[in-house]
Amino acid sequence: MEGTPLALAEGWRATVEASAAALEARMATGEALYGVNTGFGKLAGTRIPAAQLAQLQLNLVRSHAAGTGPLLPAPVVRLVLALKALSLARGASAVRPAVVEALLALLAADITPAIPARGSVGASGDLAPLAHLSLVLIGEGEAFVEGQVVPGAEALRRAGVAPLSLGPKEGLALLNGTQVSTALALAALFAAEDLLRTALLAGAMSVDAARGSDTPFDPRIHALRGQPGQIRAAATLRALLAGSQIRESHRQGDPRVQDPYSLRCHPQVAGACLDLLGHAAQVLEREANAVTDNPLVVEGGEVLSGGNFHAEPVAFAADAIALALAEIGAISERRIALLVDPVLSGLPAFLVREGGLNSGFMIAQVTAAALTAENRALATPRSVDSLPTSANQEDHVSMATGAALRLHDMADNLAGILAVELLCAAQGFEFHRPLQSSEVLERAHGLVRTAAAAWDADRAMAPDMAAVKALVERGRFAALVEMA
Structure with missing residues (x-):
């Protein structure tokens, strides 16, 4: 742009x-x-x-x-x-x-x-x-x-x-x-696509940090359902985890039969979001190339009055993007909650040694929960909220512009949630050393560490979150992910 x-x-x-x-x-x-x-x-x-x-x-x-x-x-x-x-x-x-x-x-x-x-x-x-x-x-x-x-x-x-x-x-x-609502929706779509890639990366890191299983990403599972986004998401997660020493270290003898849904069902949720964003992209591509004013001069010179200016397709696309942004954040926040909970993760409480003296990532999870709650509220569909205007001449409207505008706040919130997950997952890696994760996940860990040092004792958390969030928004983590 x-x-x-x-x-x-x-x-x-x-x-x-x-x-x-x-x-x-x-x-x-x-x-x-x-x-x-x-x-x-x-x-x-x-x-x-x-x-x-x-x-x-x-x-x-x-x-x-x-x-x-x-x-x-x-x-x-x-x-x-x-x-x-x-x-x-x-x-x-x-x-x-x-x-x-x-x-x-x-x-x-x-x-x-x-x-x-x-x-x-x-x-x-x-x-x-x-x-x-x-x-x-x-x-x-x-x-x-x-x-x-x-x-x-x-x-x-x-x-x-x-x-x-x-x-x-x-x-x-x-x-x-509809150019303003379309431009706003397109800008949000581009951000959402990068954030989804980042979420797949963060989710893969969380799997290793929690010593989770990669069996749920087996291609045979997803082929039986046939959802294309789910198949792609699972393949991407498999590729991200391939070669992880952490995974190999607990392949045998792990008493856990199944991981919580936030780890095990990541392909199903991310895949559904991937398909939703793909549909929104098709709608917005058509709209970007459309003639949407009125009246229109058509072949033969006839002047026709119509309603191409009604932005219902854009409103629906924006509402779909909102659902994806909310759900990507919701499952990410659940992985954060898993990682800070010693019962679920097997890691020290709140990812810090000397818990009690140190609170670690306790309130970072609370912040992620607050952002998740805000995105849930913002995800309420706007396209159904018609309000007549112009003395009832324009008696049904799309609310597409507001629908697209709110996506930018949602993307900002999601970047904050993913920053917290990346910090938590990177901290989780520290407890498995000298074992290494996969090559790409170790690169992601190193990228986190360029912005935030390992958490040995309590310090102000906000600067670390802001620094990693900036990397998320610049697409640095998304660039590490090759989608299947």
Whole structure:
């Protein structure tokens, strides 16, 4: 999402020009065209005189810039710009090529519109956030330039980009669409994919730290069920544990017949999350390439009013990602609880010698539990929470933007949970020395130790957690995992 050049399909300009020409021809007939020579939403029955059509589009952008809350991260906004350019370049939105070129110019100049995160219900498009983006195109609003927020006009001046004068329907085409909710969901999906890989690594470390069995990862078990994600997760766990001396040390004579579910059922849970994320990725890939504004100019020049701006697919995808994030964290927290419990793990209580004098990882598990509880609450589906807007003209909405926005808090919480598990599992390794785990798990152990020393006596835990969490968020642990 950062710094990647955007190249549109060859021939996009001719397609876009044809769409704009078709709209111009329909306007010449004098018929009522929604959002072109009429008002918007509940005001669609109001005809606008030809002399005021340019003002209509300008008023739309200004009035709809009603967002609030913290600003969206720059990488997400860059993705929004790219998705909007891709959508308009499909040639069904009846805008001039200049509109697409203006979006591309912002990307090329690294001008990032300042977009408040809240204010969209994910139907009629992401109206408020896209209005804030569009303000910058016309030389208004605010934008980030070299890390500083400046007026939109100043941002364009510095980049040598001329403000855009909006033509018929162009304000509406810019505001209609699911690009903000889609960009937010995509960014969360990318984070979730990395976090799932990290969770598989952390889970494999916990298996060795607790002297668990790798029998539950036997491919014959998973082939009998046939769930593709589960099969991949089990294969990945097998590969992560392959060659572990710790595993070999207790292969014979271990009185435990079965491990707790958090170890034994990791392929089933992670695999289901893997399949869920895969489905969400398919939905979001389609949406990223979709035309989602209204009305649309189709082949033959006909202008059709519809509802492609309704972001229900994105809302469902975001809710699915939320379930995956919550469950990855929930089973990780259970492994943390297992590791600090001497009855279950066979390790010293709270993973520290001289327990009592030292509390070890006691409260780190409490923190993981708090983050897990928060993610459970955040995982409540948003797509079922429709609230009518626009005087009941927009009487069913998707809530996709909020659904996608909450994923970023969930991913942050999950990174914190996984950081605690990695710390606990690495500490567990210390009690099995001189035995070594597998090569890849020892590399993960070494990565933890670059950020946090072994826990010999109590000290402040928060700096260790923050340092390992930073490595999680940078994908350092995920990079160690080769998915089957």
